[in-house]
Structure formats: C-alpha cells, structure tokens
Amino acid sequence: QVQLVQSGPEVKKPGASVKVSCKASGFPFNSYLIHWVRQAPGQGLEWMGWINVYNGNRDYVQKFQGRVTMTTDTSATTAYMELRSLRSDDTAVYYCARAGENCPDATCNWLDPWGQGTLVTVSS
Amino acid sequence: DIVMTQSPDSLVASLGERATINCKSSRTILHSSYNKNSLAWYSQKPGQPPKLLIYWASTRQSGVPDRFSGSGSGTDFTLTIGGLQAEDVAVYYCQQYYSSPFTFGGGTKVEIK
Numbered sequence: 001q002v003q004l005v006q007s008g009p010e011v012k013k014p015g016a017s018v019k020v021s022c023k024a025s026g027f028p029f030n031s032y033l034i035h036w037v038r039q040a041p042g043q044g045l046e047w048m049g050w051i052n053v054y055n056g057n058r059d060y061v062q063k064f065q066g067r068v069t070m071t072t073d074t075s076a077t078t079a080y081m082e083l084r085s086l087r088s089d090d091t092a093v094y095y096c097a098r099a100g101e102n103c104p105d106a107t108c109n110w111l112d113p114w115g116q117g118t119l120v121t122v123s124s
Numbered sequence: 125d126i127v128m129t130q131s132p133d134s135l136v137a138s139l140g141e142r143a144t145i146n147c148k149s150s151r152t153i154l155h156s157s158y159n160k161n162s163l164a165w166y167s168q169k170p171g172q173p174p175k176l177l178i179y180w181a182s183t184r185q186s187g188v189p190d191r192f193s194g195s196g197s198g199t200d201f202t203l204t205i206g207g208l209q210a211e212d213v214a215v216y217y218c219q220q221y222y223s224s225p226f227t228f229g230g231g232t233k234v235e236i237k
Contacts, residue, residue: 035226037174045166045174045217045228061225095173100164107155109221110164112185114173 002026004096004115011121012086019082020118022096029077030054033099035111036070036081038092051079086122093117126150126220130229138237143205145232147218152198155222162222165194165203167214174217178203210236
C-alpha cells in the first residue's frame with residue numbers, strides 16, 4: 001500500500017543540525033511532490049515546504065530559508081529534510097506527506113498519505 | 125501569505141448531532157483552471173498524523189464516511205459532520221493549497237458531550 005515511513009526520534013542541542021528521512025513505498029516516487037509539515041507540542045500544523053522528486057525543484061517557507069534543505073534519493077525512494085542551527089522552538093513533530101495526486105501543473109497539493117511523524121527535541 | 129481562520133476553536137456536541145466547522149481564507153482560493161477551490165480538510169487524533177478527509181473543498185477522500193461533507197467557495201468553507209460518532213473526536217484542520225505557502229487553519233477541537 002501507499003506508505004511513508006519516517007526515521008526515529010532525535011534529541012539535539014541548540015545550534016546542531018538534524019536530518020529526518022521519509023521512506024516511500026507503494027507508488028511511483030519520481031512522480032510526486034513530497035511536502036514537510038511540523039507541529040510543535042500542543043500546537044497546530046505548520047507547512048515548511050515541498051520538493052518535486054522528478055526535477056528537484058523546491059519551495060521553502062521564507063522563515064526557514066537558509067536553514068532547511070529538502071532532498072531526495074530516488075534509488076532509495078527516500079526523501080530527507082535537514083534543519084540546521086536548531087533552536088528550542090524547533091522542538092516539534094516533523095511530518096512528511098505526499099501530494100495527493102500527480103497533476104501536470106503541480107496544483108494537487110492536498111496531503112495524503114502522511115508519515116507517522118518524527119519527534120525532534122532541541123534541548124541543552 | 126493566505127491566512128486561514130477557523131471557527132470555532134472547539135465545539136462540544138452530542139452523539140448523532142450535526143457538527144459544523146467553518147474556515148475562511150483571506151483571499152479567494154478558487155483555481156480558475158480547474159474551477160475548483162484549493163481547500164482540504166484533515167482530522168487528527170492524539171498521537172497520530174493528520175488524515176485527509178476532503179479535497180477540492182467538497183471531494184471526499186476514498187474510505188472517508190459519507191457523514192463528512194465539505195462545502196463553500198471563494199473564501200468561505202464548511203466541514204459538516206452529519207451525525208457525530210464517538211470516533212470523530214479529533215482536531216480538524218483546513219488547508220489551502222492555492223498558493224505557497226500552503227497554510228493551515230488553527231484547528232477546531234471536536235468533543236462529545
């Protein structure tokens with residue numbers, strides 16, 4: 001079945017970096033956009049950006065520009081999200097999610113399915 | 125950025141009662157090429173990732189019970205749960221995917237009376 005499986009929880013110190021992986025299966029990985037969304041404890045959902053697996057194009061939320069890098073390894077059908085210069089307010093569950101459909105103009109950006117989430121804790 | 129505003133923040137309803145959640149976008153999210161509104165609804169239960177319920181404002185995702193329905197156009201949208209069930213206790217989010225950044229509403233917590 002269509003599935004995204006993420007890497008395990010991470011504990012990092014302020015100023016460090018974290019790289020979360022998202023292993024895809026059950027669909028043609030190269031044909032979709034992969035999105036990243038985070039959720040701070042007890043808070044709502046915050047969209048971070050997406051990567052087009054086919055051509056590598058990316059779109060990041062401005063607040064993360066310069067700190068985030070989204071990549072993919074098509075041979076491993078895995079997407080990655082690296083966040084650098086971590087701060088305590090980066091403590092959150094990070095989700096990957098696939099765009100709902102493979103639309104030619106990349107407009108079908110409802111999110112389904114979602115990975116199970118990766119808790120990243122930033123603490124000194 | 126398009127701001128998505130949900131109301132109410134929380135609601136308490138009885139089993140079998142209808143529950144209505146509103147979502148307002150700060151500008152139109154009607155995609156002219158498709159003549160569809162670029163709005164999705166998700167539910168999230170504690171400790172779980174969000175689950176897609178509705179996309180294009182009113183298209184129910186496969187496998188979602190038909191008591192869930194979406195409506196609205198332009199800037200005003202509604203998710204209706206027709207006949208609340210115990211398993212519907214969750215936080216519900218709307219999301220616009222019309223233009224980047226693809227923003228979410230703040231969420232509506234639904235509980236059973």
